[in-house]
Amino acid sequence: MDVQHSPPKGWKAFQANFDVVFAQSDRLCTVCLSQQQIQALLSQTEYLYWPSRWVKAEGDVDVDIVTQFTEDLERQLLMACCDDQLPIQWRYTTDGVLQQSTNGGGTWIDAPLYDPRVYSTQFPPVPGAPSSDKKCIAATGASLLIKEQVGDQLTDDMSRYTLGQLITDWVKTVIDTSNPFQALVTVVTNQVFALVIALLRPALTDTVYHLLTCAFDCNMSSDISFNLAQWQQVRTDITSTIGGIAGVFLEHLVFLLGTQGITNLCRSGAATTGDCSDCGCAPDCEIGDWQAALWYSGTYYPPGSSSVRGIEIARDSTSITIQSQDRGDGQQVMSLTTASGTTFCGFSAEFVGASPAHTLHFFNLSPNHAEYNTQTEDETAPFSHPFSMCYLQMDPGSWVVKFTITP
Secondary structure, rough: OOOOOOOOHHHHHHHHHHHHHHHHHOOOOOOOOOOHHHHHHHOHHHHHHOOOOOOOOOOOOOOHHHHHHHHHHHHHHHHHOOOHHHOOOOOOOOOOOOOOOOOOOOEEEEOOOOOHHHHHOOOOOOOOOOOOOHHHHHHHHHHHHHHHOOOOOOOOOOOOOHHHHHHHHOOOOOOOHHHHHHHHHHHHHHHHHOOOHHHHHHHOOOOHHHHHHHHHHHHHOOOOOOOOOHHHHHHHHHHHHHHHHHHEEEEEEEHHHHHHHHHHHHOOOOOOOOOOOOOOOOOOOOHEEOOEEEEOOOOEEOOOOOOOOOOEEEEOOOOEEOOOOOOOOOEEEEEEEEEOOOOOEEEEEEOOOOOOOOOOEEEEEOOOOHHHHHHHOOOOOOEEEOEEEEEEEEOOOOOOEEEEEEE
């Protein structure tokens, strides 16, 4: 049965205003909606035209508000394709920066926040306290996924299309994608295809993947994440330490993933062990790796455990402030270390408020875990020292020390 819908009450008024709306426009517009589509939309909002919905404080119908609302609605429906309503256009620069234009390509502005390499959903943090082992395992897992899901899937006879599909499908496992981003994938696919797959496959050796692991490990934050500078440094390290056809290929993949992609890749949990002992990374001196914790007889005691003395009370991007606690014999103590106990950084420290007359400094510069039971007392050293763990003992009282960590 053919059902006929009656025009909404506002439809005649809409038709009457049709010419008025266009007369108020100094542009020649194309109406994107059919009369039936406009009628359907207006019928859904017809109750908004009811005079009883627009009354003044005195209780009178506010005709001006009704007119203003209806004309604005009609204008928006009729002018969907005018110059000021053009669809957003997208492009990538030669440096891979996403740009947008809202005026038909007349002007372009950088729009990195719309790039899926930035806005994609971030995988959850890896459980456990920060440590060098945790970072190495995450980096190892990332390299393993690239090897298994991309490198090992390459075949000498694959076409440009199948290569593009492989890369597209893989990228989608760690970041969201969009139509603008597909253009970037296409460019990278063509560049990789030009390397000649038959030459690329034998170049992807175990040594190459280990160097890739080191590039991830040495530039990763302690929470298994990457910022823009770290992502760029990973790409630089790949180019400089791997180089050749394999380096170009892997750098292209990391370029496609961006900061969010390699963060998710490393947080994917694809490995349970890793060995980064020969990577030669610079010390990780980010404040996030340091805690009011303790090493004792080979055991790591995290913040808040019964063997730890000292409570973190403040933290910012470069410093951590710790409140001393009674050791049980009247002496105030506090400790600061990393979960690994093997990272050496410099630090400066200052008492917040009053300072005790007599302070003992305990440092351990051993390449092994810094442990409280093997500390060497050092009362003469300045309050600045490279360290992997610092244990302080002070006179009775209540003391607060602010530690600033430096590379």
